[in-house]
Amino acid sequence: MARARPTIADVAAHAGVSKGLVSFALNNRPGVAPQTRERILAIAEELGWQPSVRARSLSVARSFALGLVITRDPEIITSDPFYPSFIAGVERELSPAGQALVLSVVSNEREELASYRKLVADGRIDGAFITDLRHDDLRLGLVQELGLPAVTLGRPESRPGVSSIPAVAMEDAAGIEEAVDHLAGLGHRRIAHVAGPARMLHGSHRRQAFDTAMRRAGLEPDLVIETDFKAADGARATRHLLAGPDRPTAIVYANDPMAIAGLGVAQHAGLNVPGDLSITGFDGTDIGEHVYPALSTIVADPVRWGSAAARVLLRMIAGDPTEDVDLPPARFVRRKSSGPAPRTP
Amino acid sequence: MARARPTIADVAAHAGVSKGLVSFALNNRPGVAPQTRERILAIAEELGWQPSVRARSLSVARSFALGLVITRDPEIITSDPFYPSFIAGVERELSPAGQALVLSVVSNEREELASYRKLVADGRIDGAFITDLRHDDLRLGLVQELGLPAVTLGRPESRPGVSSIPAVAMEDAAGIEEAVDHLAGLGHRRIAHVAGPARMLHGSHRRQAFDTAMRRAGLEPDLVIETDFKAADGARATRHLLAGPDRPTAIVYANDPMAIAGLGVAQHAGLNVPGDLSITGFDGTDIGEHVYPALSTIVADPVRWGSAAARVLLRMIAGDPTEDVDLPPARFVRRKSSGPAPRTP
Structure with a gap:
C-alpha cells in the first residue's frame, strides 16, 4: 500500500508537543507562541509534511473538483465531436489549477438531477458545467437549491431568479445564417435543414436561425427534419429528403457527423457533391x-469554450466577481462540399 | 450556499449524548448499549442524517472514485474515437456503483507520472485505468510504488514483479492479420500499413501483426509509415504512398480517422476506391x-472494454480476487472500401 506520508502525529512526535498544537500551528490559528509555531513549521517542512487535499476539503468544505454531467445516449456520446474537445479545453485550465474533473454520463433527465444531487451531497464537486441547455431546464433551479456554483454553456431561455449563474455563450446560430446566405447567394432555392433535437436550446436556436435566413432570402423554410444528432439519423434524413418530390439542392446539417453521413448517402445515390x-x-x-x-462547415470552438467556462467557474468558486462571457461567434468556413445550384432542368 | 445537512453533533444534541457515542453507534462499534444504539439510530434517521462520502472516505481512506489519466496531445484527443466510447463503457459500471470518474488529460509522460502521484497524494482516487501501454512503461512501477490498484488495457510487454496488476486484453492485432489476409486473398501484392506510434504497445503489436500476415502471404512488409494517429497524418502518409514509385493497391490503416482521411486523398487524386x-x-x-x-474496418469494442476494465477495478478495490480478462478479439468487417486488386497494366 501507499508509503506513509508524514502526519500531524509525526510532526508532533518530533516537536515533542501535542497533535492539537501542531494542528493549530499549521492552520495558523491563534494561541500558539510565535517561537513554538516557528519550530513546528520548521519540523513540518523538514519531514515533508503536506496538507492532504482530502482533509483540507473536509475542513473548508471544498473538493477541488468540478463536475460535468453529460446526459446523452452512450451511442451518441461516442460519435459526438463536441465533448472530447470541450473536455480538452476544460482540462487546460483545471490541470494547472490543481483541480480535477469529475465526469458522470447519464442517460436521462431523471438520472441527471439525481447525479447532481449526489455529487453535491457527497461533497465531490465545488461547481458544475451545465451543457446542452433545454427549454424549462430543471438544472438551473436545482443548482441554486443546492448552492452549487455553476456555469451554463449558452444563455438559458429565461432565468427567473437565476441571476447568479453566469453563461459562457457563443453565437452559434449566426453560423447557420451565414451558411444559408452562402447557399442562397449561390442560387439555391430548395435548401433543407437537418436539425438537432428541438428540446435542446442550441438545436432550436439553429433552427430559428435557419428560418430567419431563409425568409430573409425570400425562401420557405419548409424542408426541416429533426434528429438526435446521430450519424445514422443524418443518413436517414438525407435519404428521405432525396427521395421526396421537391428534392433540395442544398442541405444544412446541424453537426458534422450527420453532414458526412449525408455526403455518403448522396454519393451512394450517384449524385455529385456539390454539382x-x-x-x-x-x-x-x-x-x-x-x-x-472537404466539408464546408460552421466552425465553433469547443476547446476554447471549455477553457472559458472553466475559468469562469474557478473564479466563481474563488469568490471573485464573474459575468457572462461572449466568445467570438461560430463562423462559416467554405470548403468544397458547397457550390453553385444546379441549373433547373 | 448548500443547505446544512444534519451532522453527528445535531444527532448528539437531540439524543442528549456525546458526539463520540453517536459516532460509535452509527459506525456500529462496540461499547454502546443496545437500547442507546437503537435510540441514536432512530434519531439519526428522523433527522435525515446520512454519512458523508467525504468524511467516510477520510476515515476508511477511500475516495469512491476511479482515475483515468489520458496522455495525448489535445488535438489528438478531440479526434480519437477510442476514449469517448471507453468512458461511456466505464460509466456504465461506475454510475450504479456510486463511483465517480476523475479524468485528467496531460500532454506528456512527465506530467502523467506527476498526475498519478498527485491524484493519490490528494486521496482522490481508489484505482486507475492504464491505457495506451508503452514499452518500458513507467506507470506500472509507479502504481505499485503508490499502492494504487490499477488495471491495464492490454497486457504489458513484461511485468517484472508486477503481478498484481490485472490486464483486460483484446486481441486487436488479430484483426490486422485478418485484414491483410482478406486483401492478399483479393490479389493485392503491394499492401501498405499506415501505423500508429511504435512507442505504444498496441501500435507496435498491430505493426507486428501486419508483418506476420504479409510474410505468411509471401509479401514483403516494406511499405509502412508510422504516424501519431491524427487524421492529418493519415492524409499525409497516403499522399506519400500514392506518389511513390511502387504505389500500393491497398492500405491498412491503424485507425478509422486516418483511413477516412486516406479515402479522401485517394478520391481527390481521382482514384476509385476500391477499384x-x-x-x-x-x-x-x-x-x-x-x-x-462504407469503410471496411476492424471492429474493436471500446465500450465493452471500458465496462470490463471498470468491473475488474471495482472488484480489486473491494478486495475480491481478480484475474486477467480476455475480451473477444477485434474482428475484420468487410464493407465497400476494399475489393479485388486492380489488374496490373
Whole structure:
C-alpha cells in the first residue's frame, strides 16, 4: 500500500508537543507562541509534511473538483465531436489549477438531477458545467437549491431568479445564417435543414436561425427534419429528403457527423457533391477537412469554450466577481462540399 | 450556499449524548448499549442524517472514485474515437456503483507520472485505468510504488514483479492479420500499413501483426509509415504512398480517422476506391459506416472494454480476487472500401 506520508502525529512526535498544537500551528490559528509555531513549521517542512487535499476539503468544505454531467445516449456520446474537445479545453485550465474533473454520463433527465444531487451531497464537486441547455431546464433551479456554483454553456431561455449563474455563450446560430446566405447567394432555392433535437436550446436556436435566413432570402423554410444528432439519423434524413418530390439542392446539417453521413448517402445515390447537391456541416471537426469533397462547415470552438467556462467557474468558486462571457461567434468556413445550384432542368 | 445537512453533533444534541457515542453507534462499534444504539439510530434517521462520502472516505481512506489519466496531445484527443466510447463503457459500471470518474488529460509522460502521484497524494482516487501501454512503461512501477490498484488495457510487454496488476486484453492485432489476409486473398501484392506510434504497445503489436500476415502471404512488409494517429497524418502518409514509385493497391490503416482521411486523398487524386485502391480502417466507428464507400474496418469494442476494465477495478478495490480478462478479439468487417486488386497494366 501507499508509503506513509508524514502526519500531524509525526510532526508532533518530533516537536515533542501535542497533535492539537501542531494542528493549530499549521492552520495558523491563534494561541500558539510565535517561537513554538516557528519550530513546528520548521519540523513540518523538514519531514515533508503536506496538507492532504482530502482533509483540507473536509475542513473548508471544498473538493477541488468540478463536475460535468453529460446526459446523452452512450451511442451518441461516442460519435459526438463536441465533448472530447470541450473536455480538452476544460482540462487546460483545471490541470494547472490543481483541480480535477469529475465526469458522470447519464442517460436521462431523471438520472441527471439525481447525479447532481449526489455529487453535491457527497461533497465531490465545488461547481458544475451545465451543457446542452433545454427549454424549462430543471438544472438551473436545482443548482441554486443546492448552492452549487455553476456555469451554463449558452444563455438559458429565461432565468427567473437565476441571476447568479453566469453563461459562457457563443453565437452559434449566426453560423447557420451565414451558411444559408452562402447557399442562397449561390442560387439555391430548395435548401433543407437537418436539425438537432428541438428540446435542446442550441438545436432550436439553429433552427430559428435557419428560418430567419431563409425568409430573409425570400425562401420557405419548409424542408426541416429533426434528429438526435446521430450519424445514422443524418443518413436517414438525407435519404428521405432525396427521395421526396421537391428534392433540395442544398442541405444544412446541424453537426458534422450527420453532414458526412449525408455526403455518403448522396454519393451512394450517384449524385455529385456539390454539382448536384451542396452540403454544409456544423462543428469544424478534424475529419470534415479530410473527407472528399472537404466539408464546408460552421466552425465553433469547443476547446476554447471549455477553457472559458472553466475559468469562469474557478473564479466563481474563488469568490471573485464573474459575468457572462461572449466568445467570438461560430463562423462559416467554405470548403468544397458547397457550390453553385444546379441549373433547373 | 448548500443547505446544512444534519451532522453527528445535531444527532448528539437531540439524543442528549456525546458526539463520540453517536459516532460509535452509527459506525456500529462496540461499547454502546443496545437500547442507546437503537435510540441514536432512530434519531439519526428522523433527522435525515446520512454519512458523508467525504468524511467516510477520510476515515476508511477511500475516495469512491476511479482515475483515468489520458496522455495525448489535445488535438489528438478531440479526434480519437477510442476514449469517448471507453468512458461511456466505464460509466456504465461506475454510475450504479456510486463511483465517480476523475479524468485528467496531460500532454506528456512527465506530467502523467506527476498526475498519478498527485491524484493519490490528494486521496482522490481508489484505482486507475492504464491505457495506451508503452514499452518500458513507467506507470506500472509507479502504481505499485503508490499502492494504487490499477488495471491495464492490454497486457504489458513484461511485468517484472508486477503481478498484481490485472490486464483486460483484446486481441486487436488479430484483426490486422485478418485484414491483410482478406486483401492478399483479393490479389493485392503491394499492401501498405499506415501505423500508429511504435512507442505504444498496441501500435507496435498491430505493426507486428501486419508483418506476420504479409510474410505468411509471401509479401514483403516494406511499405509502412508510422504516424501519431491524427487524421492529418493519415492524409499525409497516403499522399506519400500514392506518389511513390511502387504505389500500393491497398492500405491498412491503424485507425478509422486516418483511413477516412486516406479515402479522401485517394478520391481527390481521382482514384476509385476500391477499384484502384482498397482501404481498411481500425475501430469500427459510427462514421466509418456512413462514408462512401462504407469503410471496411476492424471492429474493436471500446465500450465493452471500458465496462470490463471498470468491473475488474471495482472488484480489486473491494478486495475480491481478480484475474486477467480476455475480451473477444477485434474482428475484420468487410464493407465497400476494399475489393479485388486492380489488374496490373
